[in-house]
Amino acid sequence: MKLAVAGKGGSGKTSISGTMARVLGRHGHRVLAIDGDSNPNLALTLGIPAERINDVPTLPRDLLRRGADGPELTKTFEEVRSSHSLEGPDNTTLLVMAHPAPEEAGTGCLCSMHATVRTLIGASGDDAQDVTILDTEASPEHLTRGTTLYTELMLTVVEPYFKSLETGRRMAGLANDLGIDRIELIANKIRDERELEAVTEFADKHGLTVAGVVPFDDRMREAEQAGRAPLDLGGGSPAMDAIEEIALRVVSNGKVNGNGAAP
Numbered sequence: 001m002k003l004a005v006a007g008k009g010g011s012g013k014t015s016i017s018g019t020m021a022r023v024l025g026r027h028g029h030r031v032l033a034i035d036g037d038s039n040p041n042l043a044l045t046l047g048i049p050a051e052r053i054n055d056v057p058t059l060p061r062d063l064l065r066r067g068a069d070g071p072e073l074t075k076t077f078e079e080v081r082s083s084h085s086l087e088g089p090d091n092t093t094l095l096v097m098a099h100p101a102p103e104e105a106g107t108g109c110l111c112s113m114h115a116t117v118r119t120l121i122g123a124s125g126d127d128a129q130d131v132t133i134l135d136t137e138a139s140p141e142h143l144t145r146g147t148t149l150y151t152e153l154m155l156t157v158v159e160p161y162f163k164s165l166e167t168g169r170r171m172a173g174l175a176n177d178l179g180i181d182r183i184e185l186i187a188n189k190i191r192d193e194r195e196l197e198a199v200t201e202f203a204d205k206h207g208l209t210v211a212g213v214v215p216f217d218d219r220m221r222e223a224e225q226a227g228r229a230p231l232d233l234g235g236g237s238p239a240m241d242a243i244e245e246i247a248l249r250v251v252s253n254g255k256v257n258g259n260g261a262a263p
Contacts, residue, residue: 001251002121002132004148006175007157008167009138012188015220015230016157017135018045019240020247022231025091029131029251032081032124033088035096036117036147037137043096046088047229057084058096063116071115077123095120114145122150131251143174153182153250155211160187160195165202172208184211186246191216212246214239 005020007013014037021033035042043053063080064071073080086094097113117134124132134151136142148154154175158168172183187199190213203210217239223230230240 001130001153002124002134002151003153003155003250004134004136004142004151004180005155005157006136006142006148006168006171007138007188008159008164011138011157011159011164011167012214012220013138013157014041014045014135015223016155016186016188016214016243017133018042018047019230019243020250021046021088021092021131021133022090022229023244023247024131024251025089027248027251029091029129030125030127031090031092032085032130032132033092033094034117034121034132034134035094036114036134036142038098039137040096040098042135043086043088043094044227045229046092046094047090047232048086048088048094050227052086056086056094056096058098059084059113059116059120061112061116064112064119071119073119073123077120077125080120111145114142114147118145118147118149121148140171140174143171143178146178148175148180149178151180153184154180155184155186155246157186157188158199159189160198165199169202169206169208172206184209186210186212186214188214189216190214212242212249214242214246 005013005017021031025031043056063074065074088094097117142148156168156171158164168185175183185203185208187210190196200210215238217237219237220230220239223233
């Protein structure tokens, strides 16, 4: 399974991406988590300590060359995974597109890196136990550059507010243009039936599917404040339970079941 998680800034897409990766790893999957954000934070959500984040190797700019059929990797996928990744907890492996602290401003765009990530996703494993999760940046950049081209499913994380919902709709439209097989919404930080209804009415109006519902949970905020992965706080968490349910449906059914239940 190859999937992308998208959404407006602050929607919770990175928390959901990292938690899904950990959950699936705990259930025996070989998970490749790719941080495709130009301001990467997925390492922390995976449970990699903050003091190690700047040590995470990033993808070099010379991994692609022009082949007869288009861009191709200069190394095998497994070589890249071995030399430019960091092993995380629960059978996860992290690849980071860009360093969180550029040495100086005005150094140019990340166009070639988007192409590299796209090619790596295409080359990643297709076995039943292999899962590749791309945490996109909070913009349509990955869609306009086709970074998500080889993903089978895009989960767009939305909050019950118009700007977030509209961003989700726009991203879904771009994903559809790329020919991504399945495009689903995850309603996040839902406090009550009224907020869930706002999401479902918007989705129905625009022909979108609400694939799952993650309730508002103070444990997520506490994890952010502590600089820790939500799964590492311990104790019960309704949001963690909901994300686990969505993640397991993705891999067990080949798609997300569009029967999101109210929190």
